Amino acid sequence: MQNSQKIHLLENSLINKIAAGEVIENPASVVKELIENSLDAGSTEINIELKEGGKSYIKITDNGQGMTEQDAKLCFERHATSKISRPEDLFNISSLGFRGEALASIAAISNLKITTKTEDSLEGFLIEIESGKILKQAKIGCKTGTKIEVSNLFFNTPVRKKYLKDINTELNKILDLITRFSFRHQNISFNLTHNEKPLFNSPKTDNLLEKIITAYGKETSKQMLKIDYKNRIEVNGFISKPGLTRSDKKQQTIFINDRNITNDVITKATYEAYRTLLFHNRHPLLILKIKLDPEDIDVNVHPTKKTVKLKKEQEIYNEVVSAISQTLNKNNLIPEANIQESNAKPTQKYSFSQDKQTLLTVKETPKNEYNEIQKDEPISNSIGPIKILGQINKTFILAENNKGMLIIDQHAAQERILYEEFMQKYENKGIKKQKLLKPLILELSAAETDLVNKNLETFASLGFELEDYGSNSILIRSVPYIFERFNKNLFLDILSEINDIKKQAVEKTKEERIIRFACRKAIKAGLELTNLQIQELIEDLEKTETPYTCPHGRPTMLNITLAELERKFKRTG
Numbered sequence: 001m002q003n004s005q006k007i008h009l010l011e012n013s014l015i016n017k018i019a020a021g022e023v024i025e026n027p028a029s030v031v032k033e034l035i036e037n038s039l040d041a042g043s044t045e046i047n048i049e050l051k052e053g054g055k056s057y058i059k060i061t062d063n064g065q066g067m068t069e070q071d072a073k074l075c076f077e078r079h080a081t082s083k084i085s086r087p088e089d090l091f092n093i094s095s096l097g098f099r100g101e102a103l104a105s106i107a108a109i110s111n112l113k114i115t116t117k118t119e120d121s122l123e124g125f126l127i128e129i130e131s132g133k134i135l136k137q138a139k140i141g142c143k144t145g146t147k148i149e150v151s152n153l154f155f156n157t158p159v160r161k162k163y164l165k166d167i168n169t170e171l172n173k174i175l176d177l178i179t180r181f182s183f184r185h186q187n188i189s190f191n192l193t194h195n196e197k198p199l200f201n202s203p204k205t206d207n208l209l210e211k212i213i214t215a216y217g218k219e220t221s222k223q224m225l226k227i228d229y230k231n232r233i234e235v236n237g238f239i240s241k242p243g244l245t246r247s248d249k250k251q252q253t254i255f256i257n258d259r260n261i262t263n264d265v266i267t268k269a270t271y272e273a274y275r276t277l278l279f280h281n282r283h284p285l286l287i288l289k290i291k292l293d294p295e296d297i298d299v300n301v302h303p304t305k306k307t308v309k310l311k312k313e314q315e316i317y318n319e320v321v322s323a324i325s326q327t328l329n330k331n332n333l334i335p336e337a338n339i340q341e342s343n344a345k346p347t348q349k350y351s352f353s354q355d356k357q358t359l360l361t362v363k364e365t366p367k368n369e370y371n372e373i374q375k376d377e378p379i380s381n382s383i384g385p386i387k388i389l390g391q392i393n394k395t396f397i398l399a400e401n402n403k404g405m406l407i408i409d410q411h412a413a414q415e416r417i418l419y420e421e422f423m424q425k426y427e428n429k430g431i432k433k434q435k436l437l438k439p440l441i442l443e444l445s446a447a448e449t450d451l452v453n454k455n456l457e458t459f460a461s462l463g464f465e466l467e468d469y470g471s472n473s474i475l476i477r478s479v480p481y482i483f484e485r486f487n488k489n490l491f492l493d494i495l496s497e498i499n500d501i502k503k504q505a506v507e508k509t510k511e512e513r514i515i516r517f518a519c520r521k522a523i524k525a526g527l528e529l530t531n532l533q534i535q536e537l538i539e540d541l542e543k544t545e546t547p548y549t550c551p552h553g554r555p556t557m558l559n560i561t562l563a564e565l566e567r568k569f570k571r572t573g
């Protein structure tokens, strides 16, 4: 019989190329693997130099323990690792990588140059590899530590190369990665240059806020609140004031027991704590370092995976909500107004609104409308003590407090008060219903009708009296008092929110979230206020739990500090 054997063993270089497909996706994954190796080697200084977003060149220099000549010759072989040697080591591993795949994979798809020296050896060693083949090796004089250079990533895998994104996108992924490393490893200095320009220099420090200043800048860091929470779990780190948000979650970093992870329960708890403080689709900045009992983490999750599963989810959820709410509550959340200058020439006094000279527009009002309502009497200690000075354009209330000038948006303030009133009534099961003079019949789709019927109780606690009217219609007898009249679009919005929330929220908070949503949608304040009512309004606002934003996340008040005023009037330098 003829030899028709089809199975053969793959060549090593091909195996490595295939493995590289799994481990190395883009320049950022090379940087990640190399930094992890530097960390494992005990480095305290890691320098990263890139060209073209890392696509053409990546160099990582560390001051770690280095490799001997023999190790340097072995390290890029597949399954070459110094980190485990016995099966039982697998259960005791504290280093970041241990499969011995990274250097082999990188060497298979680039030109790789390693220069390294241990403290004990007099000379260092250099080895250059391309497509896994050694091009050059030599003894060389160099410092203790390791320098790894990766040129022309994916040069021999053109399809992968083609799928790389533009320079900026690849660079941003690397910046993002190094930022997170810097938050995690505070005692290590990270330094990044791109096309020979310094981009990021994060020295070692005990103070996480300094790492945040390097990463996100001074102005941003001023808006960060420190978390220090210790109960069943520990939560440390920083969160942004509600006024500082982003359109995505890129500036959110969560560590559980020192591992940078993503976890839905923790993220949801965070948003629950911010609740009405945020605009829709806006995201706070977070650097959370959470310490959990290792027992609470699902051990079946792969050690290199970014998502972890938790046990006792509800309990951890509640703890994280408390940690963040407490931090938000105990900090002063009144945003400070920054009066921005424009190039407009200064004109006569009080004509700001016409030429938009400043961001704050102030309309001139006849003197007698600036009635002083209250003199020198403190109203409370959280916003004030304040003194009311008057009203602008029947929209803004002007007041003075110990910090400077306070401007209160009266409609936003009314919304906040109404909202909390409603929520409190809900909690005491006392939401007022309003009977419709004539019951309404609402036609819906089959799916919507089904959803309504499944949630009759939720609707009832909201103040809706509904009945199934057959053939996909619903009879409406009463609506929540706050709604004033029935509004079909609002009803459909609530329904779709129920649908969303039921899918994702942790059991206990579902109904509450629906109610909050409904109430926020319904509130539209717009009353005109007499001067005496202003006083009442501020007192009511003071009594709310969260006086500083309306339920949609807009600020209810702004503080223009004395320092800012003095600066504007050039009293200070």
Ligand code: ADP
Pocket: 033, 037, 038, 041, 062, 064, 065, 066, 067, 075, 076, 080, 081, 082, 083, 097, 098, 099, 100, 101, 102, 103, 104, 145, 146
């Ligand atoms: P792993 O990290 O999984 O062991 P790698 O392919 O990433 O596999 O690295 C292989 C080996 O090379 C490591 O186990 C380590 O001994 C050595 N090594 C790699 N990078 C460095 C470095 N920067 N400093 C010292 N040794 C290193």
Ligand code: MG
Pocket: 033, 036, 037, 096, 097, 098, 102, 103
């Ligand atoms: Mg490694």
